[in-house]
Amino acid sequence: MIEPEFITDLGSPNAYLVHKVLPKLESRTGVSFRYNPCLLGGVFKETGNQSPYYAFADITNKLDYEHIEIRRFVSEHGLDAFQFNPHFPMNTLPLMRMAAAVELDVPDRLRAFMDVGFVGMWELGLDFTQAEVIRAHFSEAGFDADTLLARAGETEVKAHLVANTQDAVARGVFGMPTIFVGDEMFFGKERLAQIEAEIIRQS
Numbered sequence: 001m002i003e004p005e006f007i008t009d010l011g012s013p014n015a016y017l018v019h020k021v022l023p024k025l026e027s028r029t030g031v032s033f034r035y036n037p038c039l040l041g042g043v044f045k046e047t048g049n050q051s052p053y054y055a056f057a058d059i060t061n062k063l064d065y066e067h068i069e070i071r072r073f074v075s076e077h078g079l080d081a082f083q084f085n086p087h088f089p090m091n092t093l094p095l096m097r098m099a100a101a102v103e104l105d106v107p108d109r110l111r112a113f114m115d116v117g118f119v120g121m122w123e124l125g126l127d128f129t130q131a132e133v134i135r136a137h138f139s140e141a142g143f144d145a146d147t148l149l150a151r152a153g154e155t156e157v158k159a160h161l162v163a164n165t166q167d168a169v170a171r172g173v174f175g176m177p178t179i180f181v182g183d184e185m186f187f188g189k190e191r192l193a194q195i196e197a198e199i200i201r202q203s
Helices: 013-029 040-047 062-077 093-105 107-122 131-140 145-151 155-170 189-202
Strands: 005-008 034-037 178-181 184-187
Touching: 005 013, 013 062, 013 107, 013 189, 034 093, 034 107, 034 155, 040 155, 093 107, 093 131, 093 145, 093 155, 107 131, 131 145, 178 189, 184 189
Parallel strands: 005 034
Antiparallel strands: 005 178, 178 184
16 A cells, blocks of 8 residues: 655645645545655755745735635635634744654654644644743643653754755655655645545556
């Protein structure tokens, strides 16, 4: 059975949207996606890319259309809990190092960790630049937030996140959300039908 891979960072609203619809795709195809936490800022730095909110800032009507597209996706998939985080753009380095620690220490809980993070970021609008906000939110969800915050400062965890990110770039990643089905790469929430077709083809 193939295992599609989801390259993701909690700071991407489009990654949140894909995360929320993956369970239905998994149910239809019988596969389970593997989450790969990478640092979006690191990907941008390595590839010379930028967030759309910077890259399109001077293009008349472009960002307005980006928001229309998000609203359409939200409506199509019934994602009524989505709200744009008022603190965006946000440095997600501490969060993604915590995700890397979960991947190293308790990999079977990585997806749950990402779900909790996505909810905090894109449903509750939390300011995850504040350690006390991170601690409270993840502790309430049943994670040992103090341990994860401490692990986030350790060399092993930092190196793991760097390695994940650099490996993703080496494989062709330039932004998020990115999904691999085998060696086939798909970027963006608009590719879900193609992803599903490729899963079926490879299966």
